[in-house]
Amino acid sequence: MLIAGVDEVGRGPLAGAVVAAAVILDPNQPIVGLNDSKKLTAKRREQLALEIRAKALAWSLGRAEVAEIDEINILQATFLAMQRALQGLSIQPDLVKIDGNRCPELPAYTMQAIVGGDATVAEISAASILAKVVRDAELVELDKTYPQYGFAKHKGYGTAQHLAALQEFGATPHHRTSFAPVRKVLEAGE
Template structure:
């Protein structure tokens, strides 16, 4: 039996928080109904599926790259780092790794990039779901630390509410200083 690991990340676009990747090897004898791109599922359904994935998968792992790493090496390289860390955390070694997207991180594994894979490849869908559930939970927790920013609602993305809070309160340690909106706001603060 060929073991396939699906890998996906969540959090490339936000202005705050880590980028989180997941790697999942599903058990063909324990199918999971309803897997799909995490963005196409309700939060409640994602939570239910994440629980089921963690229960039934042969192996799963999360990897992350922190804000400091994103700012130091850029978001693409940080995404690859999070993916590598997720793969390193697997208790079972896959024969093939399928990545959502058009590029694969450097790795010793045999890899295949699949654009839209989070909606078409069960293993990638599963990775998409557990990565999103994990990252969303982190941003909800950060909302309690920085309540004026609204992280529980927008999960760090550059919404009008988030940008207005940044202009009013400035950047926090969890904001990505290498991202243009944060850079611009920090530059405006310095110049005033």
């Protein structure tokens, strides 16, 4: 049975896309050290991401951009990113295991939601790692264009530093205007 693990990164941040990954691991090539991406160091995540890409039977990334998040809401954008990741797989799974308590409505797939799956299901852990490595790299790149916001450090999350930068400099085109802290800054500036 081919099992795909799916997870997303970036539901909570005030800026940047939400990125999902789908991974089908090869049972003949186990990967040691898979875990919830948040419990690993950045260096370890990057090492594991290389190993996952090399050893997995299939892997794919999907994303929903800021405009899509603002248009359809973060939950629906997360489901859209997951759908895109699944559809991008070179082979299709028999079962999809998703981290969390809800699955997107995709009749083509048999799905199972697993709370805490990113720490307990290898396929979901692998997806979590791939998605986080990609999204973090994007925010580090964004930091080069907008260094005053500190994206490389907080990855778009609503830290005190980020909120202060929003107050001082306003929102970038990469900020999610549907999120309250960003919306408040925009409304205050009008």
